[in-house]
Amino acid sequence: MSTVIRDTAQLAVFIRAVDKGFNVTEDLLDLNPLKGTTRGVDIFEGVQASLHTTGIEDFSKCVSLCTDGAPSMIGCHNGLIAKVCELQPDVIAVHCMIHQENLSTKIINTDHVNSVVVKKINYIRSRRLNHREFQEFLRHLDSQSENVVYFTEVRWLSGASTLQCFWLLLDETILFLKLKRKEAQELCDPLWQMDFAFLNDISQKLSQLNVRLQGQENLVHDLFKQLRTFERDLKLYEKSLREEKVDHFPTLKFVFNGKNEILDSYAQRVAVLREEISSCFTEFRSLRSEMTIFSLPCTCEISSAAIQLQLELNALQEDDILIQNFKEMHLVDFYKSLSTADHCNLKQFARRFVCMSGSTYSQTWITRPRIARKHG
Structure with a gap:
């Protein structure tokens, strides 16, 4: 669910249906504006209305619900899932894998890196003159990149793109800020650069996982396999860092100064991330045998x-x-x-x-924004 510029909540209802011949339909069923409150009962009634417009009378054939985990969705008494379970007790309720993955990554405490990167990008991008001068400065240097990228909290992949782009332009950014007589001391700090490099590498790995969890026609067991593989990857990364090896972290390898104690701190951060991910996705783990x-x-x-x-x-x-x-x-x-x-x-x-769908993210939203055909 999202809110448009006029403060109207928009309930996007996606459907994935399978007929007896195993023909799969996956599409946007409806985009339902909720002009009043957005309680669980309001969302439930909105979903019901969307189903009725396509000739689906009730939830009797509903196998699974995938939501973003908001209280209005998962509330044990009045949430959407609770309301559906009153009518269809066997429904399988799952929390979107991509949303859970994004929440898990917040446990990595890197505010001292992100805050600096965002501050410098905002200085360049939010002032038109600075932005034009920076772009011209990059063209003059024949830089491999043409611009820095804004970071947007609600766009989960933007963080990795922002960090990677800023890393590629780090030297140029430092030089530009010095020419503008702006503070660039933190960007020149070797320890800060190593923290930045580590964050960039782990963010790229999380971004790759995020992309693998997206798209249409993915089967839920394949998505869960991607998560379990990533957990094993994190264990490998942690072991490598404790053994003073940085081959899995190409950006960090570029700036690593040989101080092994810093690698221990990175290994601990990877361990914390692995433990956090291991504690999530419980509904999928309970279905592993099936x-x-x-x-x-x-x-x-x-x-x-x-x-x-x-x-x-x-x-x-x-x-x-x-x-x-x-x-x-x-x-x-x-x-x-x-x-x-x-x-x-x-x-x-x-x-x-x-x-079953393992994610509320769908390429349908981008590629085929139309109402799904009713399944027979």
């Missing part, structure tokens, strides 16, 4: 599956043709190819996970 069955039906532990799936999985794991199909086909196409007569329960189980 996601394994969904993503690896030919090799999963049958006894860990629900009773109604066990005989079908047993038959599947003894069928060499289906096993070969699984190896060669996209997962959704594989489930689509299964015989309904022989694997009715397994297909129904799989449809639930194909239908």
